[in-house]
Amino acid sequence: MTRILPDSSRITSPSAFREFFATHGFCAVEPLLDEELLTATRNRLGDILAGRTDFPATAFDTERQPTSGGAEPVIRKLKDLARNDEFFATLARDNRILDLVQEITGPDIKLHASIGWMKPPHIGSPKSPHQDSAYWTHVEPPEFVVCWIAIDPATADNGCLNFLPGSHRRGILPHAMLEEWRVPEENVPYDQAVAVPVPAGGASFHSGKTVHWSGPNHTPHPRRAISFAYMSARCKLAEQWRGKMSFDLVRGRSYQGCV
Numbered sequence: 001m002t003r004i005l006p007d008s009s010r011i012t013s014p015s016a017f018r019e020f021f022a023t024h025g026f027c028a029v030e031p032l033l034d035e036e037l038l039t040a041t042r043n044r045l046g047d048i049l050a051g052r053t054d055f056p057a058t059a060f061d062t063e064r065q066p067t068s069g070g071a072e073p074v075i076r077k078l079k080d081l082a083r084n085d086e087f088f089a090t091l092a093r094d095n096r097i098l099d100l101v102q103e104i105t106g107p108d109i110k111l112h113a114s115i116g117w118m119k120p121p122h123i124g125s126p127k128s129p130h131q132d133s134a135y136w137t138h139v140e141p142p143e144f145v146v147c148w149i150a151i152d153p154a155t156a157d158n159g160c161l162n163f164l165p166g167s168h169r170r171g172i173l174p175h176a177m178l179e180e181w182r183v184p185e186e187n188v189p190y191d192q193a194v195a196v197p198v199p200a201g202g203a204s205f206h207s208g209k210t211v212h213w214s215g216p217n218h219t220p221h222p223r224r225a226i227s228f229a230y231m232s233a234r235c236k237l238a239e240q241w242r243g244k245m246s247f248d249l250v251r252g253r254s255y256q257g258c259v
Contacts (some may be wrong), residue, residue, distance in 0.1 A: 013181045015184060018103040018204075024209035025168030030202030032096055032149060039203040042151050043069045044087045045116060045224060048078060056083050063125065074123060078116035082248070089112055092228045093250045097147050100205060104145045107235035108252030110259055112136065112144060117225040124217030125161065128182035131167075133208035134175045138241040139259065142172065144208030144229050150198045151224040158223040159214040160197045161204055164189065168207035183211060207236065235259050 021027045033041065048055045059080050062073040081088035091097075092111050101109055113136075118124070133142040154160035167173075175185050188211065196204050206212060208229070217223050230250070236258050237245055247259050 003143040013097065014103050017100055021104060021205060021207070024163070024165040026163045026165070026196070026204055026206035026212070028196050028198055028202065028204045029033070029100065030199055032203040033103040035201070037127045038151070040087070041091065044149060048085065049075065053085065059084055064130070074120050075118050076125070077118060080114060080213045081116055082111060082114035082228070087225070095238040097228065098134070098251050101145050101147065102251065105232040108255070109230050109250050110233045110247040111228060111250050112139070112231050112247055113229040115227050117227065119217035119223040121217060121222055122221045124159055127214045128178070128180055128212050129188045130175065130182045131172060131209050131211055134172050134226060135170060135181065136208065138245065139231060139237050139239050140236050142208060143235065145233050146206050146208060146227055146229045147203055148206070148225055148227045149203040150200050151226060152222055153197070153200050154223055154225060155197045156195050156215070158217040158221065160195055162193050162195045162213050163206060164193050164211040166212040170209070172209060173211065231259070233258060
C-alpha cells in the first residue's frame with residue numbers, strides 16, 4: 001500500500017483544493033482546527049462520553065469487544081452530534097470547514113450527518129471498505145462531502161482513513177451485508193489505496209462515493225475523530241422519504257421541494 005502524508009503546501013488555495021478533490025475524491029488539510037478549538041472539541045467529547053451532558057443515550061452506538069474478563073460493550077460512535085449538542089452545531093458551521101465544502105457543493109449547503117468516531121486503545125475495531133453514499137440513498141442525487149477531523153493524531157497504527165483514489169468516479173458500487181454493509185473484499189484493489197494520516201486538528205475531506213476504510217487501533221492511545229457530512233441544499237429526498245426527514249441549512253439558502 002502506498003502511504004502518503006497530508007501536505008498542506010499542495011493546498012495553496014480553494015481552487016487547488018477543488019482540483020485535487022475532483023481528481024482523487026479526497027483531500028487532506030492540515031491544520032484545520034487551531035489548538036484552542038481542538039482542546040475545546042476534545043473536552044466536549046470527553047464530557048459527552050463521561051455522561052456530564054444531557055446527550056441522549058440513544059445516540060450512543062456500541063459494539064462488543066473481547067477483554068480479559070469476557071465481552072463487554074464499548075462506544076463505537078456518537079450519532080447526530082450537531083443535533084444533540086450546541087457546541088458541535090456551531091462547529092459544523094465553522095467557516096474553515098464550509099469554505100472548502102462550498103468549493104464542491106456550491107454556496108447553498110445543508111448538514112446531512114454529524115458523527116463522533118471512537119477507536120479505544122488496543123480494542124478499537126476496523127471499519128470495512130465502503131462508500132458513504134451507499135448508506136445514504138435517501139438523498140437524490142447521493143452526493144456528499146464529508147469532513148473528517150482528527151481529535152487525536154490518526155496514524156497507520158491506530159486506524160487512520162484509507163482511500164481508493166478516483167473511486168468516486170465509478171458511481172455507487174455493489175455492497176453486501178457481510179460483517180457489516182461493505183464493498184466485498186474481491187472488489188477492493190488494496191494495492192491502489194493510500195493511507196492518509198493526519199495530526200490532531202487536521203482533517204481530510206472525501207466524496208460520499210469515495211471508497212474508504214480504517215484499520216484497528218493497535219496502540220495504547222485512543223483515536224477519536226468527528227465527521228460532518230454535507231450536501232447541496234438543492235438535493236432532494238427520494239420519494240418514499242419525503243416529509244419524513246429534514247436537514248439543517250448551514251450556509252446559503254433553501255429551495256422549495258428540496259431537502
